[in-house]
Structure formats: C-alpha cells, structure tokens
Amino acid sequence: MSRFILALDRAIDSDTLKELSRHLHGVKIGIPLILDIGVDGVEDLLSCCRWGEVIFDLKLADVSSTMVATVSRIRDMADSVIAHAFIGVAGALDGLKLYLDDHGINLYLVAAMSNPGWNADLYYGLLREIISHIDPYGLVVGATYPRYIGLARRDFPDKVIISPGIGVQGANPGDAVCSGATYEIVGRSIYQSRDPVESLKSMIDQQNRKIRNCSSGVSDLS
Amino acid sequence: MSRFILALDRAIDSDTLKELSRHLHGVKIGIPLILDIGVDGVEDLLSCCRWGEVIFDLKLADVSSTMVATVSRIRDMADSVIAHAFIGVAGALDGLKLYLDDHGINLYLVAAMSNPGWNADLYYGLLREIISHIDPYGLVVGATYPRYIGLARRDFPDKVIISPGIGVQGANPGDAVCSGATYEIVGRSIYQSRDPVESLKSMIDQQNRKIRNCSSGVSDLS
Numbered sequence: 001m002s003r004f005i006l007a008l009d010r011a012i013d014s015d016t017l018k019e020l021s022r023h024l025h026g027v028k029i030g031i032p033l034i035l036d037i038g039v040d041g042v043e044d045l046l047s048c049c050r051w052g053e054v055i056f057d058l059k060l061a062d063v064s065s066t067m068v069a070t071v072s073r074i075r076d077m078a079d080s081v082i083a084h085a086f087i088g089v090a091g092a093l094d095g096l097k098l099y100l101d102d103h104g105i106n107l108y109l110v111a112a113m114s115n116p117g118w119n120a121d122l123y124y125g126l127l128r129e130i131i132s133h134i135d136p137y138g139l140v141v142g143a144t145y146p147r148y149i150g151l152a153r154r155d156f157p158d159k160v161i162i163s164p165g166i167g168v169q170g171a172n173p174g175d176a177v178c179s180g181a182t183y184e185i186v187g188r189s190i191y192q193s194r195d196p197v198e199s200l201k202s203m204i205d206q207q208n209r210k211i212r213n214c215s216s217g218v219s220d221l222s
Numbered sequence: 223m224s225r226f227i228l229a230l231d232r233a234i235d236s237d238t239l240k241e242l243s244r245h246l247h248g249v250k251i252g253i254p255l256i257l258d259i260g261v262d263g264v265e266d267l268l269s270c271c272r273w274g275e276v277i278f279d280l281k282l283a284d285v286s287s288t289m290v291a292t293v294s295r296i297r298d299m300a301d302s303v304i305a306h307a308f309i310g311v312a313g314a315l316d317g318l319k320l321y322l323d324d325h326g327i328n329l330y331l332v333a334a335m336s337n338p339g340w341n342a343d344l345y346y347g348l349l350r351e352i353i354s355h356i357d358p359y360g361l362v363v364g365a366t367y368p369r370y371i372g373l374a375r376r377d378f379p380d381k382v383i384i385s386p387g388i389g390v391q392g393a394n395p396g397d398a399v400c401s402g403a404t405y406e407i408v409g410r411s412i413y414q415s416r417d418p419v420e421s422l423k424s425m426i427d428q429q430n431r432k433i434r435n436c437s438s439g440v441s442d443l444s
Contacts, residue, residue, distance in 0.1 A: 091337030115313030
C-alpha cells in the first residue's frame with residue numbers, strides 16, 4: 001500500500017495491473033480508456049484486483065440531467081466520480097450530488113487542475129464557495145499548485161484530497177502529500193514505463209522518503 | 223433544414239433518426255450515448271444519415287494530453303468537438319487546439335452553460351479572454367442566458383454560436399437565434415417525445431415564426 005492512485009487512460013495487461021494494485025490505494029479510470037474498451041471492457045479489467053477505491057474520472061461538467069445519465073451507466077463499478085466545481089450548484093452539481101448520495105457514490109470536486117494555464121489565484125475563492133455548498137466527499141487539487149493544496153486542507157480539513165500532476169507533469173512523489181493531500185495520482189510515469197511495477201516501487205520509495213522528511217501536516221488516511 | 227442540432231444522449235431507431243436528419247443541421251453526440259453503445263455503436267448509428275455537422279460533446283475539461291487522447295478515439299467521426307473554456311490555455315486548450323487543427327476538426331468552447339447556477343456575470347469576462355486567445359471555430363452559449371448570446375455575438379461576430387437549453391430547460395425555439403445564436407440545440411424534447419418527428423416539425427415551425435418576427439441580428443448560416 002501507498003498513497004498512490006493509478007490513473008489509467010489505457011489498458012495494461014492484467015498481471016501487471018494485479019501486481020500494481022498491491023501497492024496502490026486505488027485506480028482512476030479516464031475517458032480515453034472507456035472509449036478504447038467500453039464500459040464492459042473496463043469492468044473486466046477492474047475485476048483482476050481488489051481496489052481500495054475505484055474513481056471514474058469523467059471530469060463531469062454539464063447540466064444535472066446529462067451528468068446523472070452519464071453516471072448511471074457506470075454506477076455499479078464506481079466508488080467515486082470526479083466533477084468540476086466551476087459549473088455551479090443549481091441545475092448542475094445539486095442534481096448530481098442528490099443522485100450520488102442516493103446510490104452511495106462519493107463525489108470529488110475539482111478545486112484546481114494541474115495545468116499551468118489554470119487560473120488558480122482567480123478561481124480558488126470562487127470554487128471554495130461552491131465546494132462549501134455541495135459538501136463533497138473530496139477535492140482534486142493539482143500537485144503543481146502546492147499553495148492551493150495547503151489552502152484546501154486548511155479550508156476543508158475533513159475532506160479527502162487527491163492530487164494529479166506527479167511525474168510527467170512535474171511534481172515529485174510526496175510533494176502533494178507534504179502540502180496536505182491525502183493521495184497522489186500518477187499515470188503516464190507508470191503505464192508508459194517499460195517496467196511499470198519497478199517504476200511504481202521507485203516512486204513509492206521517493207514518496208515515503210519525502211513524507212518522512214516533511215515537517216508536519218501529513219493528513220490521515222481515510 | 224432548420225437551425226436545429228439534435229443532442230443525442232441515447233440511441234433512437236435509425237428510421238426515426240433518418241427522418242429527423244432531413245430537418246436538422248447536425249447532431250451532437252453526448253457521453254451517455256457513447257457509454258451505452260460504444261464508439262463503434264455511435265459510428266453505426268450515425269451512418270444512417272447525411273449530417274451537416276457531427277459534434278462530439280464530451281465537455282472536454284482536462285489537461286492537454288488527456289483531451290488529445292480522448293479526441294484521438296473519435297476523430298474519424300467528428301466534424302467538431304466541444305471543450306470548456308474555463309480550464310485555460312497553457313497545458314490544456316493550447317495542446318488540444320493544435321491537435322484539432324492538425325486533424326481538421328472544429329473546436330467549440332463553452333462561453334456559458336445553460337443551468338441556472340452558472341455564474342455568467344462573473345465568468346463571461348474571464349472566459350472571453352481565453353476564447354480570444356484560442357480563436358475557436360465556435361462558441362456554446364446557453365439559451366437561458368440570452369444577454370450573453372448577444373454579448374458573444376458582439377464580441378465574436380464571425381464565430382458559429384450554438385445554444386443548448388431549448389425545450390425542457392426553458393428557452394423557446396427561436397429565442398437563441400433571435401439573440402444572435404447560429405443554431406439551437408434540442409435534445410429531450412425530441413428523443414423523449416412519443417413522436418419525435420412531429421415534435422421536431424412543430425419546434426421548427428415555432429423557430430421559423432419567431433425568427434421572422436425578431437427585429438434584426440439573426441446571424442448568417444455558416
């Protein structure tokens with residue numbers, strides 16, 4: 001086990017996935033993988049392993065009816081789904097949250113993406129209000145914006161914070177956890193590696209070293 | 223022909239779709255339909271008919287690499303795709319736009335959603351700058367925000383503007399075109415109707431009546 005979630009945007013062989021799963025908290029399923037192998041293919045792929053958490057990352061950002069129609073197609077597989085906070089409450093996140101609560105699925109809201117063009121300084125205050133209103137299970141905050149991981153941890157002390165942007169996108173293993181994230185999301189560094197299992201183990205070592213050395217503020221595991 | 227685009231979030235029989243297509247500018251494919259019948263199923267469904275425009279509405283809102291990986295799976299079918307402007311330029315829309323330009327696919331950016339919780343007053347100025355920078359083919363502006371259709375038409379006189387929110391969401395046929403939209407998007411009012419073809423014809427009549435009576439500002443068809 002580690003504080004890593006694997007972002008899976010393409011299929012990998014089930015033996016490798018099984019070995020990886022032993023060292024992961026969970027798996028995050030992206031749209032490209034669903035387009036490749038379909039909903040049934042994803043179900044087959046996931047059945048290889050025991051997962052602490054299966055997150056469907058469709059980056060939901062639409063009106064309620066469309067988001068509910070989307071989630072209804074994958075609800076039996078999903079522990080959690082990710083939606084954007086910026087779409088607002090009425091006619092969007094309100095209906096989605098009701099549906100997810102009814103079906104026992106956790107909602108993560110994106111508080112900050114990981115790309116450099118994300119206007120974190122401008123957006124954070126706006127999105128914080130929407131997040132407070134919806135009261136999701138967790139937040140997504142890019143590892144490339146450590147300051148906002150810290151702010152999100154301060155503003156939402158009880159939320160699970162997951163953080164993409166480790167590896168190819170520039171942040172190092174452990175950086176986000178030391179800033180206040182609960183889990184770090186890693187994708188291409190693993191599934192594009194020649195030896196995914198070794199790459200993951202090496203990243204876990206780095207993550208553990210970093211966490212041991214960060215002064216404080218490491219959040220408890222949920 | 224009309225100024226309608228059909229939003230298809232679930233499959234309908236191909237005879238009905240063929241009859242509808244004769245009265246439509248184009249079709250917009252949503253995520254729920256793709257999850258239902260897969261990418262190949264969507265290709266089969268679309269092959270029934272000749273379309274002025276096939277728009278894939280995945281509401282893309284992710285980092286460049288994920289959006290490009292997503293679009294690469296449907297690029298042979300898509301004339302156009304829709305992405306959110308909110309995500310910003312660097313590491314998101316920049317990479318997507320390059321890829322789409324390389325493959326001759328049009329990009330629409332969401333300037334305003336149609337749900338009541340969308341903070342149009344706050345967002346429009348922010349998104350206008352991102353839209354100007356990316357210079358997309360077109361914009362999406364909710365029919366429920368006619369003021370912002372007008373502003374978008376004024377600020378981006380040469381862009382195709384498509385407008386969801388007609389029918390179930392509250393706007394009437396022709397309202398958005400009279401405010402400056404090029405096409406109106408209709409979904410549930412048609413595909414949930416007992417007689418989709420009759421419902422569409424009735425909406426086209428309403429749209430035409432409204433357009434004849436609106437004083438000016440009706441945009442040319444592209």
